[in-house]
Amino acid sequence: MNDTIAVVALDATDVRLARRWDCENLLLDEHRRLETYSHSLSFPRTVEVWPTVATGLGPEEHGIAGDGNEWENPLLRAASAVTRHLPREVRATLGRPFQRAGERRSIARTDADHVFEAGAVRYWPGIADATHLVESWRLMSFATGGDITERELQRELRGLTGEEFGWLAVAAEWDVPVVGVHSHVLDTAGHVYANREDDLREAYEWVDGQVGRLRERIDRLVILSDHGMGVSFLGDDDPGTHSFDAIVAAQGVDGPLPESVYDVRDWLERRTTRPAAAESDAAARSDTPVEHLRDLGYVE
Numbered sequence: 663m664n665d666t667i668a669v670v671a672l673d674a675t676d677v678r679l680a681r682r683w684d685c686e687n688l689l690l691d692e693h694r695r696l697e698t699y700s701h702s703l704s705f706p707r708t709v710e711v712w713p714t715v716a717t718g719l720g721p722e723e724h725g726i727a728g729d730g731n732e733w734e735n736p737l738l739r740a741a742s743a744v745t746r747h748l749p750r751e752v753r754a755t756l757g758r759p760f761q762r763a764g765e766r767r768s769i770a771r772t773d774a775d776h777v778f779e780a781g782a783v784r785y786w787p788g789i790a791d792a793t794h795l796v797e798s799w800r801l802m803s804f805a806t807g808g809d810i811t812e813r814e815l816q817r818e819l820r821g822l823t824g825e826e827f828g829w830l831a832v833a834a835e836w837d838v839p840v841v842g843v844h845s846h847v848l849d850t851a852g853h854v855y856a857n858r859e860d861d862l863r864e865a866y867e868w869v870d871g872q873v874g875r876l877r878e879r880i881d882r883l884v885i886l887s888d889h890g891m892g893v894s895f896l897g898d899d900d901p902g903t904h905s906f907d908a909i910v911a912a913q914g915v916d917g918p919l920p921e922s923v924y925d926v927r928d929w930l931e932r933r934t935t936r937p938a939a940a941e942s943d944a945a946a947r948s949d950t951p952v953e954h955l956r957d958l959g960y961v962e
């Protein structure tokens with residue numbers, strides 16, 4: 663058995679929906695509702711909660727609050743500041759053509775230390791380069807404006823998920839205590855299908871199947887979410903709004919599950935084991951002459 667704990671930050675997985683549709687893989691061997699919080703708005707926000715999960719700190723301490731994202735292009739950043747007083751829908755409409763043209767936004771990262779320092783982490787908002795979250799928001803923006811077909815949306819989302827889960831399965835074989843990846847697939851599906859139970863159920867069942875494949879490769883697996891999702895078919899007041907119904911689920915990890923997003927880091931650190939041998943710090947080297955790599959255009 664490999665001792666590495668692999669963590670899936672499965673954004674917006676709603677504990678009520680995973681139970682409702684008997685998603686046995688999402689629920690793993692044991693699960694519970696995970697307490698989460700709201701800070702800058704009246705509901706939980708992705709970019710505030712995920713850094714908390716990884717650091718054990720609230721937004722005041724980890725330093726990422728609000729929407730936490732900005733345009734990478736300085737001109738667009740300046741334009742965005744100038745139009746700050748405009749209604750949000752107008753700003754979204756103004757921004758969409760730039761998103762379509764490939765302009766990117768990026769998410770701030772915390773300086774605080776976190777649970778993955780001794781391991782590996784990818785796409786986790788506030789901790790790693792959250793390129794997939796930004797990509798998911800871009801798809802969400804297209805879906806909102808009717809600029810993408812249902813099939814395109816589904817393929818894009820599932821493609822991102824494949825990269826995330828595939829990376830986790832490989833990283834879980836490394837000799838490190840903990841690895842983690844963030845996936846936004848159920849958040850986007852939750853927003854898009856908040857009034858369409860059959861479609862959202864299909865998305866949950868697809869992700870459940872993918873997690874089933876992870877379970878075949880990973881002994882110690884943890885699934886977490888930062889919030890749930892209001893849906894009309896459960897009678898929620900505001901379908902498509904983040905709810906407080908987050909989840910934690912685990913297999914191969916002892917003891918009671920953490921109660922809140924603030925407890926996850928400590929809970930993980932008490933259960934990770936140090937790698938048997940120190941990781942080699944030898945620098946990588948290439949056996950091909952640099953001249954040839956230049957000729958190929960690989961290096962400057």
Ligand SMILES: [Zn+2]
Pocket residue numbers: 673674707708709849888889
């Ligand atoms: Zn989220």
